[in-house]
Amino acid sequence: MTLDRRRFLTISAASITGALLTACNADPEAAHPLLAFAERKNEGVEEALFRHDAMDRVPPGARLAGAAFPRYFVSPTVPVWDAGVRGLWRLEVSGAVRQPLSLTLNDLMDKFPRVSQTVDHFCVEGWNARAEWTGLRVSELARAAGATPDARFVDFKSFDDDYHESWDMPSAMHPQTLIAYGMDGNLLGPGHGAPARVHSPVKLGYKNTKYLTAVVFMPMKNGGYWTDRGYEWYGGT
Amino acid sequence: MTPSLVRRNHWVVRLTHWVNVVAVTIMVGSGLRIFNAHPAFARPGERFPLNPWEGHGVPDWLTFGAWLGGARHWHFAAMWLLVVNGLIYVAFLALHGEWREVTPHRGDLRAAIEMIKFYLFVNKTHPRQGKHNALQKSAYFAMTVLGVILVLSGLAIWKPVSLGFITALFVNYKWARVVHFTAMALLVVLILGHIVMVFAVDPYSLRSMISGWYNDAKSPEARNARPFYHLFGPGRSAKATPADEHAA
Numbered sequence: 001m002t003l004d005r006r007r008f009l010t011i012s013a014a015s016i017t018g019a020l021l022t023a024c025n026a027d028p029e030a031a032h033p034l035l036a037f038a039e040r041k042n043e044g045v046e047e048a049l050f051r052h053d054a055m056d057r058v059p060p061g062a063r064l065a066g067a068a069f070p071r072y073f074v075s076p077t078v079p080v081w082d083a084g085v086r087g088l089w090r091l092e093v094s095g096a097v098r099q100p101l102s103l104t105l106n107d108l109m110d111k112f113p114r115v116s117q118t119v120d121h122f123c124v125e126g127w128n129a130r131a132e133w134t135g136l137r138v139s140e141l142a143r144a145a146g147a148t149p150d151a152r153f154v155d156f157k158s159f160d161d162d163y164h165e166s167w168d169m170p171s172a173m174h175p176q177t178l179i180a181y182g183m184d185g186n187l188l189g190p191g192h193g194a195p196a197r198v199h200s201p202v203k204l205g206y207k208n209t210k211y212l213t214a215v216v217f218m219p220m221k222n223g224g225y226w227t228d229r230g231y232e233w234y235g236g237t
Numbered sequence: 238m239t240p241s242l243v244r245r246n247h248w249v250v251r252l253t254h255w256v257n258v259v260a261v262t263i264m265v266g267s268g269l270r271i272f273n274a275h276p277a278f279a280r281p282g283e284r285f286p287l288n289p290w291e292g293h294g295v296p297d298w299l300t301f302g303a304w305l306g307g308a309r310h311w312h313f314a315a316m317w318l319l320v321v322n323g324l325i326y327v328a329f330l331a332l333h334g335e336w337r338e339v340t341p342h343r344g345d346l347r348a349a350i351e352m353i354k355f356y357l358f359v360n361k362t363h364p365r366q367g368k369h370n371a372l373q374k375s376a377y378f379a380m381t382v383l384g385v386i387l388v389l390s391g392l393a394i395w396k397p398v399s400l401g402f403i404t405a406l407f408v409n410y411k412w413a414r415v416v417h418f419t420a421m422a423l424l425v426v427l428i429l430g431h432i433v434m435v436f437a438v439d440p441y442s443l444r445s446m447i448s449g450w451y452n453d454a455k456s457p458e459a460r461n462a463r464p465f466y467h468l469f470g471p472g473r474s475a476k477a478t479p480a481d482e483h484a485a
Contacts, residue, residue, distance in 0.1 A: 026303060056401070068282025069281060070281055126272065128410050130280070229306070
């Protein structure tokens with residue numbers, strides 16, 4: 001080889017710098033099949049790590065986010081259920097169940113065991129916020145509706161535009177996965193998904209459908225609002 | 238100067254080194270992209286005075302993955318490359334006995350001071366401290382330790398519920414995130430220092446990380462080389478000899 005050392009070093013330094021600069025803030029398409037493969041494998045790992053007795057624990061007396069708890073929705077304005085136009089709000093429970101249910105907010109509050117828990121909310125962006133959530137366990141809902149063995153996934157639908165997110169059944173049946181109608185001791189506000197929303201520390205925030213309208217048990221998953229926009233479907237913590 | 242070629246780096250070390258370059262580059266770039274989605278450590282409604290740049294992200298050109306979701310796909314794919322490669326490296330060092338060359342020993346502090354004294358022109362001759370001098374040894378050891386901390390704190394923020402016992406090692410999710418970011422920043426500083434020192438003190442070692450061969454006659458000890466010595470010092474005499482070119 002006649003390449004002298006100085007030139008070799010210059011060329012290698014230049015090509016490494018060049019490669020890094022082209023890579024800057026890039027997302028090379030060619031790697032996407034590999035990334036999709038990794039996501040499927042990671043899903044398997046995450047499901048294997050998932051346990052119903054692994055709980056999110058917030059120490060007693062921890063400071064809650066309160067009014068600073070971020071609000072978000074995908075509609076241009078805050079979605080509010082207008083009973084005058086749409087009739088009384090009801091939660092429809094359907095799909096792979098023996099007994100489909102249509103429940104009013106009072107039904108949710110009175111016919112199911114009421115659970116209050118102070119837990120983390122983990123946002124995909126990286127922050128976490130604490131609040132006390134009150135509601136009923138999704139597992140109670142599944143029991144009341146008689147979810148069949150076909151129910152391997154659950155879709156949580158919303159009246160916030162076309163927002164929905166489907167979940168794997170084990171995550172939905174986690175004891176900390178709630179249909180919440182209360183937050184920090186008050187009824188859920190319009191900024192946080194009133195009248196009822198999904199809240200669970202076992203999934204990232206975007207999986208926690210707000211402005212809930214329907215819970216559909218399904219044999220197949222059907223993506224979700226952010227999932228269809230490229231975020232990972234599992235989104236578990 | 239007659240070249241005295243020696244085998245310096247085993248192929249496992251060379252391979253894992255360059256795979257690590259790729260893995261760490263992707264992990265740091267995509268990690269910074271994820272960080273930029275919310276470049277702060279405070280929970281909503283709280284403050285985090287320890288970070289003077291709270292709320293300020295890093296420049297886009299330092300990031301990789303284009304957007305939050307894309308960067309997460311890269312981060313969670315490349316983490317396997319990083320971890321498997323790291324395990325191969327550590328297992329090799331453990332089984333091959335080479336861990337002795339990159340772990341701290343008694344007297345290393347004194348040896349490091351000797352190195353600093355030499356670099357600061359207090360001492361005239363380059364100390365001879367084995368394959369790596371004490372400064373290198375502590376840097377390489379620290380990098381491995383930071384790697385372990387990064388993987389553990391990474392698991393802590395990836396799975397704060399499923400792997401809550403790991404998150405608890407770092408107090409909670411928020412502090413695990415702080416540790417993850419800080420360890421990354423320290424690792425980047427060490428890597429930049431490493432790259433500068435390779436080119437400034439021992440550019441001949443680059444060959445040993447590619448082909449495995451090293452010319453002992455060109456070692457910093459043999460050349461009595463301080464940083465940038467080959468550019469500015471009387472050591473211009475250490476210019477490559479023709480015989481050496483062929484070996485390269």
